[in-house]
Amino acid sequence: MISTKSLSRRGFLNMGVAAGAGYLLPKTGLISPAHAATPLAPVAEEDAHIAFGHTGPTSDEGWTWAHDQGMKAVEAAFPKLRTSYVESIPYSADATRIFRQFVADDANMVFATSNYGDFLYDVANRAPDVAFYECDGRSPLENLGTFYLSHWYPSYVAGIAAGAMSPSGKLGYVASFPVPSVYSGTNAFLMGARSVNPEATLQAIVINSWFDPQAATQAGTALIDNGCDVLFGIMDEAGYLQVAEERGAKAVMWNTDLRRYGPNAYISSIIVDFKDFYVEQVRRRLAGEWTPTQDLLPFGNGVDVDAWGESVPAEVAAKADAVKASILDGSFNPFVGELKDTKGNVKVAKGATMSEQELYHWNWSIEGVSGLDS
Amino acid sequence: MDILAGLIQTAFLAGGVLALAALGEVLAERVGVVNLGVEGLIALGAMSAVVTVVSTGSPWLGLGVALLVGLLSGMVFATATVVVRANQILCGLALTYIGTGMAATIGKPFSGTPVPETFSPLHIPVLSDLPFFGRALFSHNILIYVIFLILPLALHYMMFYTRHGLNMRAVGENPAAADAAGIPVMKMRFWYTSLGAALASGAGGYLTLTFVPSWSEGVVAGRGWIAVALVIFAGFRPINAVLAGLLFGFVTGLGFVGQARNWPVAASILSMLPYLGTMALMILPVVTWQRMRRLMAAPDGITAPYFRDQR
Numbered sequence: 001m002i003s004t005k006s007l008s009r010r011g012f013l014n015m016g017v018a019a020g021a022g023y024l025l026p027k028t029g030l031i032s033p034a035h036a037a038t039p040l041a042p043v044a045e046e047d048a049h050i051a052f053g054h055t056g057p058t059s060d061e062g063w064t065w066a067h068d069q070g071m072k073a074v075e076a077a078f079p080k081l082r083t084s085y086v087e088s089i090p091y092s093a094d095a096t097r098i099f100r101q102f103v104a105d106d107a108n109m110v111f112a113t114s115n116y117g118d119f120l121y122d123v124a125n126r127a128p129d130v131a132f133y134e135c136d137g138r139s140p141l142e143n144l145g146t147f148y149l150s151h152w153y154p155s156y157v158a159g160i161a162a163g164a165m166s167p168s169g170k171l172g173y174v175a176s177f178p179v180p181s182v183y184s185g186t187n188a189f190l191m192g193a194r195s196v197n198p199e200a201t202l203q204a205i206v207i208n209s210w211f212d213p214q215a216a217t218q219a220g221t222a223l224i225d226n227g228c229d230v231l232f233g234i235m236d237e238a239g240y241l242q243v244a245e246e247r248g249a250k251a252v253m254w255n256t257d258l259r260r261y262g263p264n265a266y267i268s269s270i271i272v273d274f275k276d277f278y279v280e281q282v283r284r285r286l287a288g289e290w291t292p293t294q295d296l297l298p299f300g301n302g303v304d305v306d307a308w309g310e311s312v313p314a315e316v317a318a319k320a321d322a323v324k325a326s327i328l329d330g331s332f333n334p335f336v337g338e339l340k341d342t343k344g345n346v347k348v349a350k351g352a353t354m355s356e357q358e359l360y361h362w363n364w365s366i367e368g369v370s371g372l373d374s
Numbered sequence: 375m376d377i378l379a380g381l382i383q384t385a386f387l388a389g390g391v392l393a394l395a396a397l398g399e400v401l402a403e404r405v406g407v408v409n410l411g412v413e414g415l416i417a418l419g420a421m422s423a424v425v426t427v428v429s430t431g432s433p434w435l436g437l438g439v440a441l442l443v444g445l446l447s448g449m450v451f452a453t454a455t456v457v458v459r460a461n462q463i464l465c466g467l468a469l470t471y472i473g474t475g476m477a478a479t480i481g482k483p484f485s486g487t488p489v490p491e492t493f494s495p496l497h498i499p500v501l502s503d504l505p506f507f508g509r510a511l512f513s514h515n516i517l518i519y520v521i522f523l524i525l526p527l528a529l530h531y532m533m534f535y536t537r538h539g540l541n542m543r544a545v546g547e548n549p550a551a552a553d554a555a556g557i558p559v560m561k562m563r564f565w566y567t568s569l570g571a572a573l574a575s576g577a578g579g580y581l582t583l584t585f586v587p588s589w590s591e592g593v594v595a596g597r598g599w600i601a602v603a604l605v606i607f608a609g610f611r612p613i614n615a616v617l618a619g620l621l622f623g624f625v626t627g628l629g630f631v632g633q634a635r636n637w638p639v640a641a642s643i644l645s646m647l648p649y650l651g652t653m654a655l656m657i658l659p660v661v662t663w664q665r666m667r668r669l670m671a672a673p674d675g676i677t678a679p680y681f682r683d684q685r
Binding site for chain 1: 383384481586588626
């Protein structure tokens with residue numbers, strides 16, 4: 001499209017404008033508002049093909065494993081339909097090729113288990129009779145829905161236990177990338193910890209991967225050496241839990257119950273469960289009721305805190321459980337202003353409640369979190 | 375001070391994988407065979423070590439099986455590249471894909487199982503209790519001492535101070551001349567390539583038996599490629615190779631410490647450190663000191679298959 005030969009200064013400036021416009025789009029949030037599209041035609045169960053495109057290996061005992069459990073639940077609920085899946089899809093044009101292959105293979109519904117963005121968008125755009133779901137997706141279409149977890153609530157509850165169990169008040173966080181999931185996770189965790197220890201702070205290390213046990217182990221060690229005594233993170237494996245166990249620190253995990261890797265260090269985990277959601281969406285697709293949704297799986301039904309670890313004192317567990325109950329019955333919302341960012345600017349006014357959309361798109365750190373906003 | 379000690383300690387732990395794999399690659403490249411299958415070999419070794427230890431409970435046996443698996447895979451690779459004389463680059467890439475894929479498939483039932491018994495740190499009387507050096511240097515597991523002390527010194531002595539080592543290097547530099555001098559070129563290439571593969575696979579065993587004690591697909595995360603690069607960086611010398619591994623582990627750790635201590639440098643720059651550092655150290659000595667060009671040069675006969683009737 002752009003040849004280097006004809007690249008004049010004007011052409012160069014135009015490229016800058018195009019890049020600038022591209023940068024603005026995602027910031028505006030939802031590109032097309034949710035609306036009632038025409039449902040896709042029903043499919044007989046024995047003719048149906050449901051495909052899953054995973055970011056990691058299903059054997060990771062974490063994120064992809066949880067999605068794989070969801071696929072198994074779909075198979076159990078609809079034994080006659082056909083499922084297929086591809087693991088460890090890279091974030092490259094290969095992803096487009098794989099999703100296109102699903103379509104060519106007569107898939108009626110495709111789940112992409114993490115944010116493939118434009119690599120999926122084009123495929124969905126050209127296959128209007130196939131239903132697509134993108135986890136952590138940000139640009140819905142007529143036939144492309146998005147879903148994610150309201151993981152900030154369990155992160156807040158786990159933060160209460162972490163704050164109570166951290167003598168130094170220094171929490172550590174092994175982050176993948178500075179993305180909204182990481183901002184909302186760190187902020188919610190620290191807010192929970194501050195509800196019991198107002199002096200608590202959180203230090204994050206970005207390792208540029210969702211799955212790199214070696215780097216996560218090194219990052220966990222660096223955090224503990226720097227005085228952190230409770231670690232949290234968003235890794236698909238147990239690397240930093242094993243460091244915490246060895247060094248006598250504590251850890252909160254993500255995705256699944258990982259206490260066998262560090263029974264003394266384990267506080268809890270942000271447990272994810274896509275089973276009910278997947279079964280329901282497949283049912284709607286088969287019945288001819290499917291229109292795209294933008295779902296956030298609620299606290300208690302899709303995302304939750306795990307049963308407390310053996311080293312969590314009973315009174316700490318009781319306190320956190322009480323807060324969990326009050327969030328669940330709607331009597332308490334932790335995400336109410338006044339909230340300041342790391343530079344001291346008031347971002348959420350006193351008394352204002354953050355909406356679920358704001359929490360989902362959270363892209364700044366609250367005061368006390370360091371390592372993400374630089 | 376405590377932070378520096380911790381940094382050096384994890385540098386050894388993390389660098390061990392790279393150092394051992396790089397040592398194996400030095401052996402293969404010194405006899406003129408480039409083995410790009412290191413990534414796959416590490417995965418195979420890491421997986422087979424975990425499978426063995428989960429089934430038997432003995433880390434030594436796990437390491438032994440990892441080495442053996444590497445030796446066997448290396449013999450297959452050497453058969454293809456040395457005996458059949460297929461293209462080394464393509465065979466190496468194939469070995470990476472086969473190794474990674476086989477490890478993922480065979481290891482599936484074992485992923486998510488913590489390794490029950492690992493090589494735990496040795497406590498050396500007096501030395502381990504020293505204030506700074508105790509933690510940095512003398513509280514490691516036994517494999518660290520083997521990888522960073524015994525193996526490189528032994529290989530260095532063998533390669534540069536024995537007749538056998540001279541023969542070995544001759545095979546890599548000029549196989550035709552070596553052949554004329556009566557050195558068994560094929561035999562040398564075959565066995566050192568296989569032995570190098572065994573060490574690379576052993577690096578995988580080291581990884582899952584000490585540093586990250588569980589198997590999951592993707593646990594190697596590209597470290598095999600870095601080991602191949604470090605060999606060039608180390609000028610194909612065993613002592614330099616382990617030092618390069620250590621340096622890489624140190625600089626990676628430094629990036630994390632920098633983030634943990636909130637140095638006013640962007641996290642992305644800190645994550646770039648290991649690669650920037652490697653490039654700088656590769657380029658600077660060669661540019662500033664002419665003699666380094668010769669010292670760091672690759673063996674002349676590298677990647678070229680040897681046909682006796684075409685010399």
